[in-house]
Amino acid sequence: MSPSRNNPGQTERARKLFELTYEETNQCIQCGYCLPACPTYQSMGRESASPRGRIALVKMAAEGKLDITRDLAEPIDLCLGCRACETACPVGVPYGHILEETKQVLHESVARDPLNPQQPQHKGRERLKKAVLRHLFPYPKRLRIVGRMVYLYQKSGADRLATGVLPKISEPAARFAAALPRLESPSRRYNPGDVLPPVGPKKARVAFFNGCLMDAVMYRINRLTIELLRAVGCEVVIPETQTCCGALHAHQGMKEAAEQLARANIGAFERSESDFYINNAGGCGAMLIEYDQLLGKDPAWRERARDFVSKSRDISQVLDQFGPLPFKKEWNGTITYQDSCHLRHVQKVTEEPRRLLQSVPGATFVEMADSDRCCGSGGIYNLLHYDESMKILDDKMEKAADTCAETIVTTNPGCLLQMKLGVARKGMSQTRVLHLVEVLAEACGLT
Amino acid sequence: MKPNVIGEILSIIPQERVLTDLADRYTFSYDASFGEYLPDVVVQPHTTEEISRLVKLANREIIPVYPRGSATSLSGGPLPVKGGMVLDMSRMNQKLEIDTENMLAIVSPGVLTADIHRQAEEAGLFYPPDPSSSHVSTIGGNLLENSSGPKGLKYGTTKEYVIGLEVVTPMGDVIRTGGKTVKNVTGYDLTRLIVGSEGTLGIVTEAILRLIPKPPSRKTLLAAFDRFEDSGYAITRILSSGILPAAMELMDQACIRAVENYQPSGLPVEAEALIIIEVDGHPAAVEEEIRRCEEICRGQGANTVTVARDEKERETIWKARKMVSPAITQMGPTKISEDATVPRSQIPAMMKRLRQIADKYRLNLVVFGHAGDGNLHPNIITDKRNEEEMKRVEDAVTEIFEAAVELGGTLSGEHGIGVLKAPYMEMELGPIGLDMMKKIKEAWDPNQILNPGKIFPEPGQTRVVLRQNES
Ligand SMILES: Cc1cc2nc3c(=O)[nH]c(=O)nc-3n(C[C@H](O)[C@H](O)[C@H](O)COP(=O)(O)OP(=O)(O)OC[C@H]3O[C@@H](n4cnc5c(N)ncnc54)[C@H](O)[C@@H]3O)c2cc1C
Ligand code: SF4
Ligand code: SF4
16 A cells, blocks of 8 residues: 555545655654663663654654554654654654654644543643643743742642642652742842843843743742853843743643644743843753744744744753852852753763853763663653653662762753652752752852 | 554554554665565564564464664665564664673673673773674674674674574574683584574574773774785785784775765875774873884885874774765765775785776775774765666675685675675585575574565575666
């Protein structure tokens, strides 16, 4: 049977998948070079959990040999989206793109066919996922309320809930609640619309991207990011009307929602009239720098998206560029670094965070084995596929423990929570897990 | 396959290692070559005992059994062309022991070759066979394909390093061949028979590999030639001057241009050939030898010769070679990699034939390869969805094989016969030669259950078929 655009055996969904992915899946030469790089292939040990396998399955589903919901949904769902396979691929197969297009088709399949009896488990997950993505993430204010609640909840000591009631409702959620960093009082946070002057002569005007999760429950890291930017001579604007980057939506196949968020952000940042757009979450940054791909087919937005991408930077790039940082304190102990997959494999930022950590006076930097490999966090993968994720995490913690570092540093909120959970699971009570910004701020005497 | 067979398999192997879902089975239907064949079941054995029982079951029920490593084969070796059972050997990767005293490695078949390289190196030792896929291919796959890479020139291919095996025979019995001694003349050399047999004579469940001391020093140079022939003369002059380089790699003009196009790095795009030479050994000898190589290249008309002064420059030189694969895939979605090999004195003649073939069939052909041992890699860049062009590719491939055999060479230097080259076996071996091989296969595997459809042509099969609708 020759695959084609109008093969009668193909369903309409298969035809759509064909249109969206067939050129790209055909670029794969099945060399297998991506296999050793893939965390789910390593932990699950079967080809359908590997990049080569997933690409082949998408291709075969598009050819009508496999059913999209029955056969394709699970292998695709079990992908972390870490995109390590793209870095490993010698011929540049655009895996991230194939993944998103496939999720889009899957998402539409589930939406259109809500009574599909084949995957009850899959459906339950879908519902939870969609509700959160639709009603929470696009609304920074609602998220801030969640953040405030977490603060009050921690302050009241009610977080013992995390070990009491919550596990009965949802064990994974409880584990993560317990791993949440302690929040500071919301009164210290900066707000949208603020313009903060640089310390010393001004080198650049930069706009800061809050990020939803960061803004809601890790706003101390955001505040420290802004203070570090000011310390190296940046005037910092926090654009009003900025919103969620759309990464979670795109990764879950809600492409239209992601496009809307992208347009809102581009507008908000253009109005800030800044030289650079700074973010401090690897996952968000990866989404932001692919706005040009997301809106590439939209003539009204293509150029604006390109301009947005050319100005987007991870915090480590800017601090590295405008530094040195005004360090004030000697660091005591050993630091190791876990790459955020999306910072490494999508934004291709690998050296700057390491260079910054190595520049901290007194600190000893040790590289962790396989630091370029995913920790199993994968956006909300750890909530949706708890057991698979923990297998990957426990392996990661072995490597972390081998470094004997007292501090594990990462650059993405999801990874940060995951590593905190990992430290707790392994009983490494004396090990701290910090965002890069927290380490640098502490060494600069910022609290 | 009868439904009760799955039940019996489940009495041998726990359920989580028996894959029957359609999606799972489809992911074992391909390798890095051509074609797609859906197996009935995929089993992931962990022990010799499990494999032995599975193979006995397969004999009783007459089910084809297909061992598979990482499926990076370029000739269709692990493809389940007759359905049946795929044995995923990549999960049998528990053992990797380095015995420094006897300079040996004892390994499970699913261990990745690069892990052997690394662990040997950590012990100050060296496992030389270096296929470029070594970070992903299994040692089992390397053994059964008798793989090799640039270092084959000086150090030989995988078979020189295998001194003992544990094998499950096609009837399901377990035998040991060879042992832990380098010298061993007790009876027929079954180790060598199994190595390179492409999984048709037995399933390797453990291997004993010979390691050698790590050469303390190495030096590398890159030479560009305006005329292709001159590079050929330089290669033969160097080899006849008493120097045995660790590697001698060649790239033709199409290749140089592809790399330069893909990632500009200042390669001379006007040159007709580039060669990379690496020598290794004692530091003083290495200095002397690289100087001699440089002299000879210049004497044979090299336009430029660059000797790497440090590790970084060495890496830059090798990068040009490593870029070849990704660079040429930018030229089209399908790459047909051949590895016809000729005696090294015939390299210029073979190059000429290759150019004529490319012109005759109007194809995009680039050539690179291991010049020192005559192992060329003519690559045709095409698009497998273009039926008309694929027809011409098939004709060209046939002519490439004919040219190699006429020049005293062979169909395959390292990628194996598998499905793709089976139709040409008789051309190289003659009817009797092929028949002697068949007799071995029949004696070992009377029920024809182990990797059937490989190496030997099917009745009436006389040429390669790459078109999807014809297979
Ligand atoms: C990009 C690329 C570059 C390559 N470069 C080189 C190179 O430089 N040199 C080279 O020689 N090859 C090269 N190859 C080819 C390929 O990598 C080798 O043939 C390799 O040895 C195959 O190993 P594998 O683990 O993938 O085995 P597979 O492809 O899975 O299997 C290969 C054969 O071995 C059999 N087999 C596997 N394991 C066992 C076992 N335990 N017992 C019995 N039979 C078994 C299979 O049935 C099959 O016939 C390259 C391939 C690619 C895709
Ligand atoms: S994105 Fe990560 S988990 Fe998914 S296939 Fe690629 S390497 Fe594997
Ligand atoms: S490395 Fe790239 S081309 Fe090779 S199998 Fe993986 S995705 Fe395909």
